[in-house]
Amino acid sequence: MRHLQTVGARLALALLLVVAGVLAFVYLIVTPSLEDRLIGSRQSQAAAIAEEVAARWPSITPAYTPTNLADSYAAATNTRVRIFRVDSQSPLSLSAIADEGGGPSAQSTDQDPVARQAATSLDSERGVVTLGDRRFAEAAQPFTAKDGTYVFLVSSSIEDSLGSVDLVKHRLFISALFALAAALLLGYAGARLFARRIRRLEQAAERIASGRFDEPIVDTSPDELGQLARAFERMRQRLAGLEYARREFIANASHELRTPLFSLGGHLELLVDEDLDDDTRREFLGRMREQVDRLTKLAGELLDLSRLDAGRLRVDRDPVDLAQVTELLLEEFHALARGTGHELARDGVDGNPTGLGDQQRILQVGRALVENALKHTPAGTQVLVSASRNEDRVALSVEDDGPGISETASVHVFERFYRGDTGGRASGSGLGLAIAHELAVAMQGEIELSSEPGRTVFTFWLPAASGTSSPAIE
Numbered sequence: 001m002r003h004l005q006t007v008g009a010r011l012a013l014a015l016l017l018v019v020a021g022v023l024a025f026v027y028l029i030v031t032p033s034l035e036d037r038l039i040g041s042r043q044s045q046a047a048a049i050a051e052e053v054a055a056r057w058p059s060i061t062p063a064y065t066p067t068n069l070a071d072s073y074a075a076a077t078n079t080r081v082r083i084f085r086v087d088s089q090s091p092l093s094l095s096a097i098a099d100e101g102g103g104p105s106a107q108s109t110d111q112d113p114v115a116r117q118a119a120t121s122l123d124s125e126r127g128v129v130t131l132g133d134r135r136f137a138e139a140a141q142p143f144t145a146k147d148g149t150y151v152f153l154v155s156s157s158i159e160d161s162l163g164s165v166d167l168v169k170h171r172l173f174i175s176a177l178f179a180l181a182a183a184l185l186l187g188y189a190g191a192r193l194f195a196r197r198i199r200r201l202e203q204a205a206e207r208i209a210s211g212r213f214d215e216p217i218v219d220t221s222p223d224e225l226g227q228l229a230r231a232f233e234r235m236r237q238r239l240a241g242l243e244y245a246r247r248e249f250i251a252n253a254s255h256e257l258r259t260p261l262f263s264l265g266g267h268l269e270l271l272v273d274e275d276l277d278d279d280t281r282r283e284f285l286g287r288m289r290e291q292v293d294r295l296t297k298l299a300g301e302l303l304d305l306s307r308l309d310a311g312r313l314r315v316d317r318d319p320v321d322l323a324q325v326t327e328l329l330l331e332e333f334h335a336l337a338r339g340t341g342h343e344l345a346r347d348g349v350d351g352n353p354t355g356l357g358d359q360q361r362i363l364q365v366g367r368a369l370v371e372n373a374l375k376h377t378p379a380g381t382q383v384l385v386s387a388s389r390n391e392d393r394v395a396l397s398v399e400d401d402g403p404g405i406s407e408t409a410s411v412h413v414f415e416r417f418y419r420g421d422t423g424g425r426a427s428g429s430g431l432g433l434a435i436a437h438e439l440a441v442a443m444q445g446e447i448e449l450s451s452e453p454g455r456t457v458f459t460f461w462l463p464a465a466s467g468t469s470s471p472a473i474e
């Protein structure tokens with residue numbers, strides 16, 4: 001029973017049933033009708049002869065007897081021709097007055113059913129009569145003359161025709177056996193071939209399910225199974241990529257967490273030493289505060305990333321005035337810029353820069369860009385923040401005249417944990433731009449980078465809120 005559950009067995013069985021059905025149809029419908037047609041054609045021939053004999057009956061003379069008439073037709077058509085006189089007194093009886101062509105062993109047939117039928121109905125009749133072990137197609141034609149009624153009966157043996165039908169049946173039966181065996185074999189072999197490919201895909205799926213993405217799935221055939229295998233292979237590659245990214249992320253995140261924790265632990269040990277003077281103690285506390293800030297920032301960033309990955313980060317789509325966002329950024333970073341020796345300024349507002357997005361998230365992106373411009377450029381660098389509108393998009397731009405980002409580094413700056421060479425300046429965890437980029441995308445915007453030595457511009461594009469643009473404010 002288990003064998004019947006395989007695709008191979010089912011396919012072979014289906015093929016077998018179809019072939020058997022076709023053969024049964026041929027055997028049960030076609031061969032009987034072939035037999036009927038052959039008998040019918042013999043009867044028609046016999047009927048035509050009987051009619052002719054009846055038509056010649058008036059030419060009977062003492063010299064040309066009924067026997068002569070019957071004999072001439074029997075010999076010419078290779079049939080048995082009988083002529084009966086009908087005695088219509090009841091009960092109706094027939095007496096043969098001529099019987100030719102039947103051979104010496106011909107049985108007496110005064111009781112022939114077809115002739116009796118014709119004598120009764122006085123109309124031409126046809127039928128099949130079995131005499132001994134032979135069968136005959138018969139046709140009877142009645143004729144009413146002045147001196148009484150006659151019936152002309154022509155019988156033609158159908159043994160040879162039936163013999164041909166039997167031969168056809170026999171050969172059909174033998175070919176049917178061959179066809180069924182071939183169908184079974186072909187169906188099973190074909191299905192086994194498919195089953196093997198399906199099993200390979202099943203094994204590949206099992207491997208992937210158990211977390212092994214190393215073995216490629218190869219099936220170059222253009223059929224549906226080949227297409228399925230290629231879809232599996234694309235899935236394998238994508239999952240392998242995701243798995244790699246996941247492992248790298250965990251490794252990077254734990255490394256990033258460990259560094260400030262080590263530093264905190266070290267400083268705590270030192271603080272336990274009671275011989276420390278107040279200044280050193282304060283300095284250590286200051287450094288510890290920095291590390292706590294770093295850890296807090298990192299925890300926030302990791303939380304944002306996990307929400308972005310899980311698709312659980314909700315962003316609103318409200319009209320947000322980017323001019324107002326630049327103001328807030330300038331206020332927020334004013335003190336820090338002064339501390340790092342940067343010149344932070346607004347570079348004008350162009351058009352009506354009201355975009356669609358989430359105010360808090362837009363501010364978060366702006367903060368990441370301004371913070372980078374202050375953190376990754378040397379003191380004395382000018383940092384300009386501006387807002388503008390370009391047809392159906394609005395932009396928040398942060399520009400600095402620092403050393404710029406090399407072409408190789410600019411390919412990677414939006415990747416998670418990527419940190420460029422900041423020339424010894426303070427460096428974060430490399431998550432700021434990655435999060436900013438994903439937030440921009442979540443708000444249906446993007447961040448563009450254009451950098452050359454002496455000029456770096458990060459432009460954060462957002463869809464504009466509907467409403468016409470107005471002339472520049474400033």
Ligand SMILES: Nc1ncnc2c1ncn2[C@@H]1O[C@H](COP(=O)(O)OP(=O)(O)OP(=O)(O)O)[C@@H](O)[C@H]1O
Nearest residue numbers: 372373376413419420421428429430431432433434
């Ligand atoms: N304005 C800039 N000028 C020069 N280099 C920059 C500038 N902005 C970013 N970078 C480079 O891009 C890298 C990635 O920036 P990103 O904000 O993602 O990380 P980070 O600032 O190092 O850390 P985090 O933002 O997580 O504290 C930085 O390490 C820096 O090398």
Ligand SMILES: [Mg+2]
Nearest residue numbers: 372428432433
């Ligand atoms: Mg940063």
